[in-house]
Amino acid sequence: MLNKNSIWKVLSALIVVAMCALYALPNIYGEDHAVQISAGRDAVVTQSMVEQVKTALAEKSITPKRIEFENDQILVRVSDSDTQLIARETLERLLGDDYFVAMNLAPDTPEWLESLGGTPMKLGLDLRGGVHFLMEVDMSEVITKSLEDAESGFRTSLRGEEIRYRGVKQVGNHIDITFRDEDALDKAKFFLRNQSRDLTFDEVGELTLRATFAESKLQEIRDNAVKQNITIIRNRVNQLGVAEPLVQKQGADRIVVQLPGIQDTARAKEILNATATLEFRMLDPKNDVRDALNGRVPPGSQIIEDQQGVPQLLEKRIMLTGSHIIDANSGVDEYGLPNVNISLDSEGGNKMSRSTRGNIGKPMATVFIEYKATGERNKEDKLIFEKEEQVISVATIRAQLGSKFQITGLDSPKEARDLALLLRAGALIAPIQIVEERTVGPSLGKENIELGTQAIVYGLLAVLAFMLVYYKAFGIVANVALVTNLVMIVGIMSMIPGATLTLPGMAGIVLTVGMAVDANVLIFERIREELRDGRSPQQAIHHGYDSAFSTILDANITTFIAGLILFAVGTGPIKGFSITLMIGIATSMFTAILVTRVIVNAVYGGKRLEKLAI
Template sequence: MLNIPFWKRLLIWGVVALTLAMALPNLFYNRVEQHNDAIKAIEKQGETPEREAAVAGWPSFLPSNLVNLGLDLRGGAYLLGEVQVQDVYADRMDGYWPEVRDALRAERDTVGAIRRVEGAPGVLEIRIGNPEGMERALEVVRKLQRPILNLTGVGSNDIVVSGQGDVLTVQLSDAEKQATDDRTIRQTLEIVRRRVDEVGTREPSIQRQGEDRIVIQVPGIGSADELKALIGTTAQLTFRGVVGRTPDPQADPGVGNEVLPSMDDQGVYYIVERGSVVSGEDLTDAQPSFDQNGRPAVSFRFNPAGARKFGDYTAGHIGEPFAIVLDNEVISAPVIQDHIAGGSGIITGSFTIEDSTQLAVLLRAGALPAKMTFLQERTIGPELGQDSIDAGRTATAVAFVAVLFFMWASYGLFGLFANVALVINIGMIFGLLSLIGATLTLPGIAGIALTVGMAVDANVLIFERIREELRTARGPARAIEIGYEKAMSAIIDANITTLITAGILYALGTGPVRGFAVTLAIGIVTSVFCAVYVTRLIIVMWFERRRPKTIEV
């Protein structure tokens, strides 16, 4: 134990130095934050003297990751929204109507004249002129059923078709409703995240809660009303003709065209027409599906007006690409293979099932898929956030000083060694939080304060064990060696159980509880590392230099 190899010493001090370097930017928080914001602004909007000065305010060769401050520390806005997922069912049925109508018109001799009648929300009801042709009508419409593309709906179709008298009824199946609800929440999350990210807010927290609710926390924003207005902004989704591709973002696109970047392919730019063929306002549905070869794809459907415009365009541009543009970025540019009538189409490519699902989400990210009702809203002022920071800092400092005094008073010189490791431990916690980009909240500060008290537990076990060995008249070197060996099992058991608890808190908790769990888990790991390796290395280096005949712990 008292002969630690040089490579192991180098590794221990290297880990310490690296994590402390990662924590360093937090000592200059405002300067580093301005540095990071200026870099992002230059990438998006170009250089200005003010931004260049902000970038120069922090050396580029030093780490610049920060521990992000949560809503309760920075101040900001909090919203709890409920998504009205049932609104989507009616839109889906409106999108199905043109396809069902065209299919039944081809069987007019059998089913007679067809007419849509007013039905319950989310239900498509069609009256046929010849009730005797109902069986044929049901057969024709059931051919329009599509298999559900998710694990829970395997073997199920997306619509249920029934008939009674002269009225044919089409509605979503229960499995498709469940899949639609999930897609609606995911689409809403994507839209809200894009809207919030667009204004440059720092580390917003946007999470699903339960079946149909979304929690939105945005630090640094002025008020809940401002956040609601921001979320209500509609993204721009358009379908445009493609003139060509270029690697040069400054290329001359020609009159009536513009150059837009590709969302997926870095360095690829598309020259597209400024005028759109159809826009996202005409899109009623987009969902993952399979192409004729069984490969993942994305199917989409327009409303009647959009279907007519899209059909006319595809008829005259077969073999040409067209661009799907979201917020001035080309997310896909498929080639038109055939005249697309009826207002529906399919996008193919080298997709996985996850890719096709994500693209379907992006296609609907132009507008909220369903109305969102805000159940709770709260604004936290920056002054309250600063008060929370000051209170948390004071609590942590008091705990820190008390632990330092206790260890020095109880264990003398060895307590001072443990105190040095404790200081290193706190720095390592902030270094790891900065590395993973964690958000620090008030419960997170509580987790750090708790870690300060728990951090010396391992040292207490070790030192007490060394005391016992010294009472048996063992030499100091042997007493130290046995103390570390025999205390190890108790240290591992105690910290593993606490680490499991932190994992359960993270898995089952939300928001602040997760923040507490993250800081607690990181604190456990760094505490064990500092007690078992750092403190021991300090003691070994001291022992090698002094060679004491006796020691007092």
């Protein structure tokens, strides 16, 4: 019999719509104004601090909705924005500079819905508010690092070719290599020019060869520095849990970062701006640190203090750098003390293996390096960074190390987590500094949401009225499908971790509202044609849906491809528009073809009909 529902179609429609409706629910509960407390580098947030917070707020006659302690942070939920501001000021005075106290918005989703993974849609910077950073890359440090790598490579290559030299020294933006005699100079000149095509070699002074990067190589180094920093900043943003951020190049040495929904700007700046890496070096076993402190520092060694301020004499030769780290996770060792478990790439594992093979029983130091801005600028108006080095661990090498090992000697679990986060996200190839910061307030975002919502509602009402008047009973079916389509878009946007609703995304929803009925219009007009050709109502319904399917599919596939291209090549607002467009196309096809067919079959299927209200 024509137009009878199969059980799998009914179940498919019910299950998909019910699931989307369930995950769309968190969006109706709204958000609480909240104050978030997180620890600085030398502090720890504990459960016992909750009582301190309650007492301090009670003295100001503030009654929180609730206080939560989770993930080493305290979240204080309050009733309104005025109370939120007073609470933040109160807690800042209570906790001092060792803690970050920031205003936040926390979803008010019921616990039973949270346990099922239900969360509201993530809103973009233009809707939710958030922070905009403009960051500058220190290019002088990039070139210095590249010269250091070249300097180390020269020593290794010349020793490998058994070419005798007096010294290899970096001077400014070039490297001077001094030789013992003319014969060694000639051999080195021929060898190095063939080995290092990116450098130019000129004779300067007596028995000295000067190596300088070609201009094309310098430009390549600068471009790669910005690209690599962009990749690493994106990884760090992911560690912060920000969905749909904007991270892109601006000019020759600047990067734009937009973090929608971020209220804890201090924490964001700490993570994004930190230039952290590690170096593994051997302690100098042949010389006394006391002699070095008295001014007799050996040429191949360097004094670096540990976390307690005790000087350590280390070899300048670097066994391994943090650039080979592919994963880092905090944990505890067999004594319950915090540590960081590190995994290296294959090249790093081989280097560590070769370096530790002949040093078993000797002490190895782990040096933590940060570049911090001094706030001053050089003659070229570039920021000046200060390099800070600290020995965080000295351990005796008990066995040959490979691609997996541990860093111990950390002061607290939080320090271990922060270090692991920075190393896992990647060591910036060059220091960066935030030169501009702008915050988009929630009030502006609220206005955008209200205007966007009005556009969606007005568009929806106009389409509903047209379909009801023009297609009568079948118009009601189309309207049910249209409302279902909107619920599904919201549900899917809430389910996808990386999906963010932006103002252009709301425009995409408005467009989808109009496009969603296109399929129904094609189907209903085909049914009308079949009726005019003399087919029975049941045959008209059957042929109307079957015949219009290929046209609907072709039209939506072409639009979906356009949305896919926008998503692939676009950034920020364009991505936001393309996401809602593609989701809307998929849901509109589902509701127009399957949901309306199930409803029409349930109403008209298996009945003797004289005419249709269409």
